[in-house]
Amino acid sequence: MASIDLHFHSCASDGALAPAEVIRRAHEREATLVALTDHDCLAGLDEARSTAAALGLPFLNGVEASVSWGSKAQTVHIVGLGFDAGNAALRAGLDSVRRGRIDRAHEMAAQLARVGIDGAFEGAMAFCANPDQISRTHFARFLVESGRVKDVRTVFRKYLTPGKPGYVPHHWAALADAVGWIVGAGGVAVIAHPGRYDMGRTLTERLINEFKDAGGEAIEVASGSHSLDDMHKYALIAQRFELWSSAGSDFHAPGEGCRDVGRTDDLPPICRPVWERLADHILV
Structure with missing residues (x-):
């Protein structure tokens, strides 16, 4: 190693x-x-x-x-x-x-809300020390912490990759x-x-x-x-x-x-x- x-x-x-x-x-x-x-x-x-x-x-x-x-x-x-x-x-x-990360994050949260996951923007921001850097990973940590998904890898597979309900291209x-x-x-x-x-x-x-x-x-x-x-x-x-x-x-x-x-x-x-x-x- x-x-x-x-x-x-x-x-x-x-x-x-x-x-x-x-x-x-x-x-x-x-x-x-x-x-x-x-x-x-x-x-x-x-x-x-x-x-x-x-x-x-x-x-x-x-x-x-x-x-x-x-x-x-x-x-x-x-x-x-x-x-x-x-x-x-x-x-x-x-x-x-x-530039544009926060606008993208709001759209991700809106898409997640449409499949029954509310409060995703605020939840993701709670994991983000630098708001300008909000990303899919912060959303993933929120979804794991809230108990909706078991781990970050599963969040990406179910919600945050192309074709899934929380994915927004940038x-x-x-x-x-x-x-x-x-x-x-x-x-x-x-x-x-x-x-x-x-x-x-x-x-x-x-x-x-x-x-x-x-x-x-x-x-x-x-x-x-x-x-x-x-x-x-x-x-x-x-x-x-x-x-x-x-x-x-x-x-x-x-x-x-x-x-x-x-x-x-x-x-x-x-x-x-x-x-x-x-x-x-x-x-x-």
Whole structure:
């Protein structure tokens, strides 16, 4: 089990723990390099970075940018690593992505009310430390806490994915824009958890080619949502497309998801670890 985790979340977006707390949790699990990657948000980085420095835990600035891609505007996530967190264009771009989340949340709540679930907006907001970052995960936690559904995974399957009563699509950033913001700020762009996307070989290759044309350099091979078969599949894809390989737990909260923070699988030997590409960007 590896101890490098370059993809996890805090309450600055849809995680449950404060930035300092999630960094301490990673350190307790003997992580050796971490990156906080909140959704479309840099608000937790100062606290996370200072906590990591106090613990002597090497740290990379991180973010997970939301992208609408392809003719069906499929949501894809792009992790950014090792960038200048003060870069004005990156900050402005992420701010533009966050706009509209509250309107979307009101529509999600209205749809849930039509199937007999009242008070969902207020319930989701109770789990959201940053109102501008309200997301499907906050609705999921409300539905679990209220006893309507047994766990977050089941909530998404029953209510919060396309075709279900609480799902409301949202137009995120264009792929080229999101990658451009990250690269323009001196960072490396990574396709996050590719095994989660409903794409066959042709679409996956098209995504990767467009990603590379925009300046993207890496793909998440070891992910909390990847099986071992997925990991080896994407290791081969990384090798074929000459991409660096990344690893991340995608941790959000204790008891949610498949992996705790700081716990990732070892990359297959054929991979080129993205942290080697980012050696000069690591903050100690």
